[in-house]
Amino acid sequence: MKKYIVTLTAEERQDLHELIAAGKAAAKKLAHARILLKADAAEGGPAWPDGRIAEAVEVSVATIERVRQRFVEQGLEAALVRKKQARPSRERALDGRAEAQLIALACSAPPDGRKAWTMRLLADTLVELEVVPTISDETVRRALKKAN
The missing domain is CATH 1.10.10 (Arc Repressor Mutant, subunit A)
Known part of the structure; x- marks a missing residue:
């Protein structure tokens, strides 16, 4: 039944x-x-x-x-229709403001003693500038690839 x-x-x-x-x-x-x-x-x-x-x-x-x-x-x-999720499965590491700061940083001159920015260096600099609490170099790479 x-x-x-x-x-x-x-x-x-x-x-x-x-x-x-x-x-x-x-x-x-x-x-x-x-x-x-x-x-x-x-x-x-x-x-x-x-x-x-x-x-x-x-x-x-x-x-x-x-x-x-x-x-x-x-x-x-x-x-x-498919039911909506209560919240996204995970928060975005970079919001629009943080992404803009990342792009501006990547377009700027690299630090003294460096020829170019590396993904790790960009990630570390974002944390130092307190743009984000933590971020991986892979997240930085994806954000920059998306911006291109």
Whole structure:
């Protein structure tokens, strides 16, 4: 017995059909729309079992269960789109201001006794100038590569 039963209204069903027909959305959103249409247990809905939906839409049964749950608990829009992360997985080491300071530093003359800036030297100088508490030379390299 299913814990989360999808029952679409006629309007929701129409919206999902239009979304799929247009084909102008992310693949995951279109797949979730197909899942909801196939899982629809309302009168006149196909009410396919999860295994059959998984085979037809080419997703896992767990995905179907999650889409069903989000539809029942949070509504149609939440079931179609990926949920937002509470916060980014990690903070950026260099914000816009710090990146600008890095670029200005890299474009300036190197310290006495040096022919050119090294990534390590740039990273150490950013820490000395208290632009950032810590930074790796690889982060400096990536930021400079992105700036080019």
